[in-house]
Amino acid sequence: MARYALVIGIAEYLSPSLSRLSKTTNDAEAIAQLLEQYGDFQSVQRLPQRWNQEKNGYEMAASKVTGAQLGQDLRNFLLEQAANNEALIYFSGHGFTISDNLGQQKGYLASSDCQIEFKDNENVEQKYGIPLDSLNDLIRDSQLSSLVMLLDCCHSGYFLERQLIERTLNAFSSQKDYYLITACRDFERAGVIKSEEYSIFTGAVVKGLAAENVGSSRRISGDRLFDFISSELKGSVQEPIRMGWGRSITLVTYPQIDIPTGEKVAFNQENPYRGLMLLNQNKRNIFVDEMKQFVP
Structure with a gap:
C-alpha cells in the first residue's frame, strides 16, 4: 500500500497579532527529510516549497500560505492523493482559539493571511484560518487506510480533547488506523527555545525519529515516538497528548546494520x-x- 505525506510549515503572517515563527521552516524541513529518507513514502509534499537547483529537489520555503491554498491542499491530499492509502500530516505554525457569544471555544490553524478580531482581550472573530471542526469533518469523509498527524502549534490539543474524542473517533472503523500527537494541551501554548535548532516539540520528534531510538526491528512506531517525546518534554511548559486507534503504525524504518x-x-x-x-x-x-x- 502506498504512503503519502504532507508537511506544512508556515512562518510568515500578515496579522500583527500573529508573530513570525523563526523555527517553523527548519522544523518542517527536518521532518520532511526524515520521512523521505526512512519513511518509505511515495511522495512527501511540502507546503510552502521552493526548488533548490543545487540539491535538485524541493525544500521548505519561508513564504506565505493563504487560507485558500492551505484548505485546498489539505482537501486534495486527504480526498484524492492519499485516498485508499496511508497518510501522514505534519503541521508547524500558529494555532489559536475563538470564543463565541456563548463562551464556546473553537480551534483553528492559522494561515498567513489569517485575520483575528479581539474584544475584551479575547479572540472573537477570524478570517481565512482553517477550522479544526471542518478539518475533522474532512478526515471523517476521507477514504484513508491509515492516518498519522503531528501538530506543532498552540492549542493543538483542542483537536484531540474536544473534537476527535467526540466526533472523529466514531468516524474511524476497525479498517482505519490512525495515530495523532499534538504538541500541547488545548489550553497550552507550544514553546520554542531561542538557543535550540528546533522548537521544543519538533526537536523531540526529530530525536525520536532518529536511528538511536529504533528497536530491534529497526522501526519507530507512533507509540515509540510518543514515549520518547513525553520523556523529552517532561517538566517543560507543555504536555504532548496522543490518540491512537487500530494497529501500530510504523513511521520510519532504518536498514539493518551489518x-x-x-x-x-x-x-x-x-x-x-x-x-x-x-x-x-x-x-x-x-x-x-x-x-x-x-x-x-
Missing part, C-alpha cells in the same frame, strides 16, 4: 566476562586486568 566480523576470537570458557567475546585481544586483556580487582 556488524563486521573482523578477526574471529575464540571464546574461553574459563573467562567469566562473556561480553569480552566482541572485543579485540588487547582491549580484552586490559579489561580483564582491571576487573580482577573486583573479583574476590
Whole structure:
C-alpha cells in the first residue's frame, strides 16, 4: 500500500497579532527529510516549497500560505492523493482559539493571511484560518487506510480533547488506523527555545525519529515516538497528548546494520566476562586486568 505525506510549515503572517515563527521552516524541513529518507513514502509534499537547483529537489520555503491554498491542499491530499492509502500530516505554525457569544471555544490553524478580531482581550472573530471542526469533518469523509498527524502549534490539543474524542473517533472503523500527537494541551501554548535548532516539540520528534531510538526491528512506531517525546518534554511548559486507534503504525524504518566480523576470537570458557567475546585481544586483556580487582 502506498504512503503519502504532507508537511506544512508556515512562518510568515500578515496579522500583527500573529508573530513570525523563526523555527517553523527548519522544523518542517527536518521532518520532511526524515520521512523521505526512512519513511518509505511515495511522495512527501511540502507546503510552502521552493526548488533548490543545487540539491535538485524541493525544500521548505519561508513564504506565505493563504487560507485558500492551505484548505485546498489539505482537501486534495486527504480526498484524492492519499485516498485508499496511508497518510501522514505534519503541521508547524500558529494555532489559536475563538470564543463565541456563548463562551464556546473553537480551534483553528492559522494561515498567513489569517485575520483575528479581539474584544475584551479575547479572540472573537477570524478570517481565512482553517477550522479544526471542518478539518475533522474532512478526515471523517476521507477514504484513508491509515492516518498519522503531528501538530506543532498552540492549542493543538483542542483537536484531540474536544473534537476527535467526540466526533472523529466514531468516524474511524476497525479498517482505519490512525495515530495523532499534538504538541500541547488545548489550553497550552507550544514553546520554542531561542538557543535550540528546533522548537521544543519538533526537536523531540526529530530525536525520536532518529536511528538511536529504533528497536530491534529497526522501526519507530507512533507509540515509540510518543514515549520518547513525553520523556523529552517532561517538566517543560507543555504536555504532548496522543490518540491512537487500530494497529501500530510504523513511521520510519532504518536498514539493518551489518556488524563486521573482523578477526574471529575464540571464546574461553574459563573467562567469566562473556561480553569480552566482541572485543579485540588487547582491549580484552586490559579489561580483564582491571576487573580482577573486583573479583574476590
